[in-house]
Amino acid sequence: MKNPDSSSLNYERVYQPSDTLLQKPNIILVICESFSMYKSSMSGNPLNTTPYFNELCKQGLFFDRCFSPAFGTARGVWATVTGLPDVEEISTASRNPAAVNQHTLINAFKGYEHYYFLGGNPTWANIQGLLSNNISGLKMYSQPDFKAQKIDVWGVSDKNLLLESAGILAKETKPFFAIIQTADNHRPYTIPEEDLSQFQKKVVSDSLLEKFGFESNAEYNAFRYTDFCFEQFMTRASQMPYYKNTLFVFIGDHGIRGNARGVLPPAYTSEGLTAEHVPLLYFFPGFIPPKRIHEVCSQLDLLPTLAGILHQPYRYSGLGRNMFDSTDDRNRDPYAFIIDHDLKTIGVVSDSFYFWHNLRSGMEKLVSILDNSTGNITNYPVKREKMKDLTLGLYETSRYLLLHNQKKN
DSSP states (O other): OOOOOOOOOOEEEEEESSOOOOOEEEEEEEEEEOOGGSSSGGGTOOTOOOOHHHHHHSSSSSEEEESSSSSSSSHHHHHHHHHOOOOSSOOOOGOOGGGGOOOGGGGSSSTOOOEEESSSOOTTGGGHHHHHHSSTEEEEEEEESSSSOOOOOOTHHHHHHHHHHHHHHHHSSOEEEEEEOOOOSSSTOOOOGGTTTTTTTOOOOHHHHHTTTTTTTTHHHHHHHHHHHHHHHHHHTTTTTTTGGGGEEEEESSOOOOOOOSOOHHHHHHTOOGGGGGEEEETTTSSSEEEEEOOOGGGOOOOOHHHHHTTTTTTEEESOOOOOOTOOOOGGSEEEEEEEETEEEEEOOSSSSEEEETTTTTOOOEEEEESSSOOOOOSSHHHHHHHHHHHHHHHHHHHHHTSSSOOEE
């Protein structure tokens, strides 16, 4: 905050880059269903579920310690689009009629056409209302708009969703910002018969599945099918005229709570961080140099960072940050806020620790996310107090901004 004022509580910041791009790149943001980091090849998981996406990450700007603020698809879409954690306790923020008016940085991209693609029905959790009410001129495509047939309750397959979306965008003559939301990496883990000639299911022993974070071969193969779909999509997109001028962004909507001890430090499993730990990739060959970044970041940071990468001016009152803005103090000491609605905890992750506070009991815990130590909170009093203050501050600020982050002209 450049001009903090406790009476007006104005959280608006203005970002003005020193220069702007001569050409407006297209943007395709893929929100990936249940794309849990520890289950992927990028974590070093020996089951190697995502070999294609792993190679893609080596060619782009990849953040391997990104966290969604909460578990759940509706909450993940909310955080990505608004830059605010969903701190609603009973339902979801997207279902709150008083919170339907939200500012989003997507509208900062002036002169762009806006698209949203979903293989199923967008009325769930009022996501259709959230997006259509706040993204200017949004063109929304859902299951009836695709040529492919519905395969299960989630609509058309992710492969067909991605391929048809790539083709629809090829007809656009203006710069575009498109969101594509996948769904197949979710029960009932449907893999279409039409893909079984190219995609071969595998069988892994129960002991290996348990050791490396999977409950069943169905879940394991669905995760692998996600990778297959991404490969099909990027291959098709590379044949389109917009490809060389397009920034592709991939992020998980949330993770999955489960056993990550085979690939990550114990705290990810014991403290449930697997439910929020997701991959984040910015892929724009020739424009963004490849780099793997270990710094902690948040789903909230996706849009401000994207705008910074593309030298896009913006006004913003969410809680995300441009991860490459050297004037932001948090870039020198980054944190990610997490609210666990199941456990009733709020907390923050730093590069070394996770602190959480239980909203019901008041119990608190500080734990290392780097090694096997579960720290007694008296061991790091300064760190503990700083992370506690930040946790409570971000939580209360998020509650306030839920109804005070209205659209800006």
